[in-house]
Amino acid sequence: GAVVSQHPSRVICKSGTSVKIECRSLDFQATTMFWYRQFPKQSLMLMATSNEGSKATYEQGVEKDKFLINHASLTLSTLTVTSAHPEDSSFYICSAIGLGETQYFGPGTRLLVL
């Protein structure tokens, strides 16, 4: 089946530093990748849609200069949280779509900003 990986699975950083999260589709080429954020006991909130070779489309209220997304290849998208602050602490999840309709999700990355 379709497998999506994320790295790292967990990261702790100091306030003001930048953190990069990688999302890879392991056994299929992803035409589109999505980045979500999930706070405790809440559902997933879409942050941005990423297509290979083009700029990401951000959802309303998501700062594009703070959450930098790069989709350099059909199997890799990265999310960089720049100048992270404690309020950015959350569970970040990516998903990917190949030729079909189904979105396959990565295992998530837990970010804790001290």
Next chain:
Amino acid sequence: SQKIEQNSEALNIQEGKTATLTCNYTNYSPAYLQWYRQDPGRGPVFLLLIRENEKEKRKERLKVTFDTTLKQSLFHITASQPADSATYLCALVKAAGNKLTFGGGTRVLVKP
């Protein structure tokens, strides 16, 4: 505004019984609907997809129905097992490749 509602209260059910979850939506015309399972600290796992022109889909012990008149989907877990305990999310899509909009999820706890 568009709304997708799932029962926020946890569903406690005895092992072997059928769990039924609801997903209601308003101001939305989805092309298809998906159900996912999410365990604590993990990403969602895809379970079933049902299109607007389909009434019912089955996969092993899972069954999904889709009523576009009622704007509702029902998700059934038959012969439930403790391993089925998780949060179940419904998500709607307007068209293929477009973004998913998730409901709040319903937590299911199957007791042995």
